[in-house]
Amino acid sequence: xxxxxxxxxxxxxxxxxxxxxxxxxxxxxxxxxxxxxxxxxxxxxxxxxxxxxxxxxxxxxxxxxxxxxxxxxxxxxxxxxxxxxxxxxxxxxxxxxxxxxxxxxxxxxxxxxxxxxxxxxxxxxxxxxxxxxxxxxxxxxxxxxxxxxxxxxxxxxxxxxxxxxxxxxxxxxxxxxxxxxxxxxxxxxxxxxxxxxxxxxxxxxxxxxxxxxxxxxxxxxxxxxxxxxxxxxxxxxxxxxxxxxxxxxxxxxxxxxxxxxxxxxxxxxxxxxxxxxxxxxxxxxxxxxxxxxxxxxxxxxxxxxxxxxxxxxxxxxxxxxxxxxxxxxxxxxxxxxxxxxxxxxxxxxxxxxxxxxxxxxxxxxxxxxxxxxxxxxxx
Amino acid sequence: xxxxxxxxxxxxxxxxxxxxxxxxxxxxxxxxxxxxxxxxxxxxxxxxxxxxxxxxxxxxxxxxxxxxxxxxxxxxxxxxxxxxxxxxxxxxxxxxxxxxxxxxxxxxxxxxxxxxxxxxxxxxxxxxxxxxxxxxxxxxxxxxxxxxxxxxxxxxxxxxxxxxxxxxxxxxxxxxxxxxxxxxxxxxxxxxxxxxxxxxxxxxxxxxxxxxxxxxxxxxxxxxxxxxxxxxxx
Numbered sequence: 001x002x003x004x005x006x007x008x009x010x011x012x013x014x015x016x017x018x019x020x021x022x023x024x025x026x027x028x029x030x031x032x033x034x035x036x037x038x039x040x041x042x043x044x045x046x047x048x049x050x051x052x053x054x055x056x057x058x059x060x061x062x063x064x065x066x067x068x069x070x071x072x073x074x075x076x077x078x079x080x081x082x083x084x085x086x087x088x089x090x091x092x093x094x095x096x097x098x099x100x101x102x103x104x105x106x107x108x109x110x111x112x113x114x115x116x117x118x119x120x121x122x123x124x125x126x127x128x129x130x131x132x133x134x135x136x137x138x139x140x141x142x143x144x145x146x147x148x149x150x151x152x153x154x155x156x157x158x159x160x161x162x163x164x165x166x167x168x169x170x171x172x173x174x175x176x177x178x179x180x181x182x183x184x185x186x187x188x189x190x191x192x193x194x195x196x197x198x199x200x201x202x203x204x205x206x207x208x209x210x211x212x213x214x215x216x217x218x219x220x221x222x223x224x225x226x227x228x229x230x231x232x233x234x235x236x237x238x239x240x241x242x243x244x245x246x247x248x249x250x251x252x253x254x255x256x257x258x259x260x261x262x263x264x265x266x267x268x269x270x271x272x273x274x275x276x277x278x279x280x281x282x283x284x285x286x287x288x289x290x291x292x293x294x295x296x297x298x299x300x301x302x303x304x305x306x307x308x309x310x311x312x313x314x315x316x317x318x319x320x321x322x323x324x325x326x327x328x329x330x331x332x333x334x335x336x337x338x339x340x341x342x343x344x345x346x347x348x349x350x351x352x353x354x355x356x357x358x359x360x361x362x363x364x365x366x367x368x369x370x371x372x373x374x375x376x377x378x379x
Numbered sequence: 380x381x382x383x384x385x386x387x388x389x390x391x392x393x394x395x396x397x398x399x400x401x402x403x404x405x406x407x408x409x410x411x412x413x414x415x416x417x418x419x420x421x422x423x424x425x426x427x428x429x430x431x432x433x434x435x436x437x438x439x440x441x442x443x444x445x446x447x448x449x450x451x452x453x454x455x456x457x458x459x460x461x462x463x464x465x466x467x468x469x470x471x472x473x474x475x476x477x478x479x480x481x482x483x484x485x486x487x488x489x490x491x492x493x494x495x496x497x498x499x500x501x502x503x504x505x506x507x508x509x510x511x512x513x514x515x516x517x518x519x520x521x522x523x524x525x526x527x528x529x530x531x532x533x534x535x536x537x538x539x540x541x542x543x544x545x546x547x548x549x550x551x552x553x554x555x556x557x558x559x560x561x562x563x564x565x566x567x568x569x570x571x572x573x574x575x576x577x578x579x580x581x582x583x584x585x586x587x588x589x590x591x592x593x594x595x596x597x598x599x600x601x602x603x604x605x606x607x608x609x610x611x612x613x
Binding site: 222224225236237264265267268271272274275281282306309310313314315316 | 391392394397398400401402404405408409411412413415416421424425426427542546572576
């Protein structure tokens with residue numbers, strides 16, 4: 001095989017993107033109108049947590065009566081259709097479907113099966129990843145690898161989240177209400193919301209698109225405790241999983257179906273995110289001086305103060321104008337965030353041929369830090 | 380005659396200094412992960428740490444804190460006249476810290492420990508290794524590599540104050556009065572950083588020196604973690 005052909009066979013390009021956010025933007029004052037008041041009382045922590053995360057609007061696939069307006073599968077399908085409508089590639093020619101979500105509509109089968117059926121895609125190779133925020137990068141990674149080894153000519157990656165169903169006031173009341181709630185159980189109620197994103201990957205470039213330069217991730221589950229989870233009861237001395245209870249009703253009453261964030265451990269996420277970036281600089285993969293755009297699934301204001309100062313001094317700082325985020329208006333949609341963010345970024349038209357782009361997805365679940373590097377190319 | 384020597388924070392670091400700072404940050408993150416794998420620290424992070432754990436921790440830290448000011452003083456005296464400014468800074472530091480162990484002993488007694496027991500406690504194997512290595516490095520001429528040791532040890536002091544002290548003072552029978560030693564090192568973070576930058580700017584003038592600093596940070600991190608692993612062995 002000539003060198004040029006080999007180089008081409010090792011490439012993958014993001015040639016189209018799409019996203020879908022359900023319903024109208026919901027501002028901070030309307031959140032409890034949708035999610036409901038726990039025990040009929042407004043939250044005392046809400047404004048503090050919202051102030052810290054900076055989110056101003058988000059979307060929910062649920063109405064005020066707690067009727068689901070779009071299933072998770074429907075969110076994914078809508079994003080996938082937006083992505084494919086923007087591309088001349090016909091849906092029927094897609095060969096690989098790679099999907100991720102934190103919680104599908106069904107516990108089993110895999111989320112990808114439901115998305116495939118929703119899209120009516122015949123005979124595709126199917127891939128579903130499992131995890132939290134970084135599972136979207138895992139789905140992208142699987143698609144990129146498949147293209148790079150030459151197994152498939154194209155792949156559609158669809159990543160979707162429907163977190164709001166976890167945040168109904170009735171869920172918290174079933175676990176004992178405000179009396180039994182701690183900061184950790186309430187934190188994510190003011191953080192996460194719904195949405196889906198999709199990317200089309202091809203082996204050849206098409207128009208103005210992104211070449212995937214590399215994807216790397218570093219997981220630290222061996223050294224740190226669980227930081228974000230569903231499945232453990234409120235009583236931390238009770239080691240049972242939600243599946244160990246005699247009935248699901250008992251698991252719910254014990255708080256084992258609430259989504260929790262151990263906020264005391266969150267500092268690690270910034271440090272480990274920086275650690276991975278320094279490692280990539282050390283490996284010669286990443287050059288912060290030459291980086292043009294940074295898309296991070298974590299708001300930049302968490303990088304202020306000390307660690308920000310050190311990044312500047314060590315030559316790894318990224319000036320504010322290179323950061324792009326839609327977190328404050330589109331909300332934190334977990335594993336779908338980075339796909340929706342790239343879609344918004346590309347539609348703004350800022351990316352010029354030759355420029356480089358770094359996507360950073362730190363997952364707090366048990367600390368998995370993922371990085372994707374792209375170069376803008378034009379055919 | 381004596382003037383306080385203050386090393387000014389540089390505007391920016393040389394390329395060698397920047398690379399060394401990146402390496403030190405990674406060495407620190409690696410050390411923190413290593414600490415998180417130590418069973419006692421795991422208990423602290425998931426909230427099952429007890430007052431008995433705390434007493435055991437202080438019991439095992441005291442000998443190293445006593446020896447700490449000795450190796451800092453030794454380090455100062457190993458710098459020659461071309462490094463007189465560095466020597467002054469380190470001597471000031473030794474003076475600040477040489478009676479820290481008394482604060483630690485006070486905390487131990489406040490939390491219910493016996494003064495005679497902590498004073499007679501032997502160094503654990505990790506403390507032996509750490510102390511031996513520190514004294515050996517501090518005895519070498521112009522031991523610039525010890526900047527890596529300072530980075531790890533001061534960083535841990537800040538971590539104790541920020542991450543550990545609050546959790547431990549919440550334990551029944553400990554309180555703020557029993558965590559003065561842990562809290563003490565959280566002051567003046569920004570000064571610590573400025574001092575680090577200044578020392579890197581002053582001392583990190585070649586790749587060989589940078590490598591020595593990073594190597595020392597890695598060894599000290601490993602030995603410090605060993606000292607904490609040994610707390611649970613007794």
